[in-house]
Amino acid sequence: MDWQGQKLAEQIMQIMLLVFAVTAFVAGYVLGSFQMMVLVYAGSVTLTGLITIPNWPFFNRHPLNWLDPSEAEKHPKPQVTVISKKKGSKK
Amino acid sequence: MHSFGYRLNGLLTFAVTILALMCAITSLSDNFNTPSPSAEIKIMNINWFQKQPQGHDEVSLTMNVSADLQSLFTWNTKQVFIFVAAEYETRKNSLNQVSLWDAIIPAKEHAKFWIHTSNKYRFVDQGNNLRGKKFNLTLHWHVMPKTGKMFADKIVLTGYSLPEEYR
Numbered sequence: 001m002d003w004q005g006q007k008l009a010e011q012i013m014q015i016m017l018l019v020f021a022v023t024a025f026v027a028g029y030v031l032g033s034f035q036m037m038v039l040v041y042a043g044s045v046t047l048t049g050l051i052t053i054p055n056w057p058f059f060n061r062h063p064l065n066w067l068d069p070s071e072a073e074k075h076p077k078p079q080v081t082v083i084s085k086k087k088g089s090k091k
Numbered sequence: 092m093h094s095f096g097y098r099l100n101g102l103l104t105f106a107v108t109i110l111a112l113m114c115a116i117t118s119l120s121d122n123f124n125t126p127s128p129s130a131e132i133k134i135m136n137i138n139w140f141q142k143q144p145q146g147h148d149e150v151s152l153t154m155n156v157s158a159d160l161q162s163l164f165t166w167n168t169k170q171v172f173i174f175v176a177a178e179y180e181t182r183k184n185s186l187n188q189v190s191l192w193d194a195i196i197p198a199k200e201h202a203k204f205w206i207h208t209s210n211k212y213r214f215v216d217q218g219n220n221l222r223g224k225k226f227n228l229t230l231h232w233h234v235m236p237k238t239g240k241m242f243a244d245k246i247v248l249t250g251y252s253l254p255e256e257y258r
Contacts, residue, residue: 006093013102021109025116032166034117034237041113045106053098 005059013052020044117167118239124165130158130230130246132175138209140221140257148221150214150253156192156230157205163234164199171196172233177214177251179226189214191228223255 001009021041028037138151156175163171174193181187191210196202231245 009098010101013098014105017102017105017109021113025113028117029120029166034166037113037117041110045102048106049099049102053095053102055095 001055001059002062002064004062009052009059013048016048016051017045020048114238118236121165121167121236121239121242124162126160126162126244128158128160128163128232128246130156130160130248132156132228132230132248134251135207137254137258140254142219142257143215146219148216148219150221151209152191152214153207153209154192154228155205155207158203158230160196160202160232161199163232164202167236167238168199169235169237170198171202172235174231176229176231177226178229178247179221179224181216181218181220183218183220187216189216221253222257223253225250225252227251 021044024037024040024044027040028034133155134152135155136153138153140148140150143149154175158173160171160173172193172195175191176188177191178186178188190212191214192208193211194206196204227247227249228251229245229247232243234242
């Protein structure tokens with residue numbers, strides 16, 4: 001996933017969970033069934049997980065342009081010159 | 092949301108937090124329920140009334156308990172625990188409560204009932220004060236929820252009394 005995709009995944013996850021929680025509560029209250037509320041909510045958590053957790057292609061629509069390896073070789077990293085003090089060898 | 096595990100953890104934590112909130116709101120919704128229970132207890136017979144070897148009075152009685160507790164049930168009720176207690180006053184204690192019978196009502200369909208029974212638990216006094224004693228029978232109930240707060244209340248039925256002499 002790219003950065004935009006990560007933000008999108010998080011937003012989708014939060015909104016879906018909140019909307020489905022309200023739906024589950026209303027469904028349970030109207031039907032008078034606590035079990036119905038929990039089942040609807042559990043199903044919605046699984047659905048949300050399936051949509052937001054795996055690395056789907058639509059999360060990767062703004063891919064980052066990593067530097068091409070052949071291009072990178074043309075501009076070598078600058079070397080840091082270090083004056084090393086050689087101490088007596090320890091045995 | 093950098094990796095698979097990170098997203099999974101975020102989802103699960105948020106989901107469980109919202110579930111806790113839903114349970115709290117569910118418990119709060121129980122306050123909107125206004126129950127209107129009714130009950131009647133008739134003492135059919137005093138089976139025996141003795142002074143025990145240790146010196147305490149004991150009564151055995153048969154009673155007919157009929158009640159309609161259907162309005163206590165909500166969508167968030169797991170079961171209702173009821174018990175009948177005899178309450179009376181003695182010189183030593185201003186209030187004595189002795190539990191005589193209890194039951195668990197698992198569903199609304201079973202909440203309108205009548206039962207003809209002798210006392211499940213022994214009606215024993217701390218001493219020998221029961222001769223001619225006037226007492227109340229109270230029906231207590233505890234509405235146990237599936238989640239959240241438990242409600243407890245009672246109905247007090249007055250006008251019962253024990254015989255003057257042992258039999």
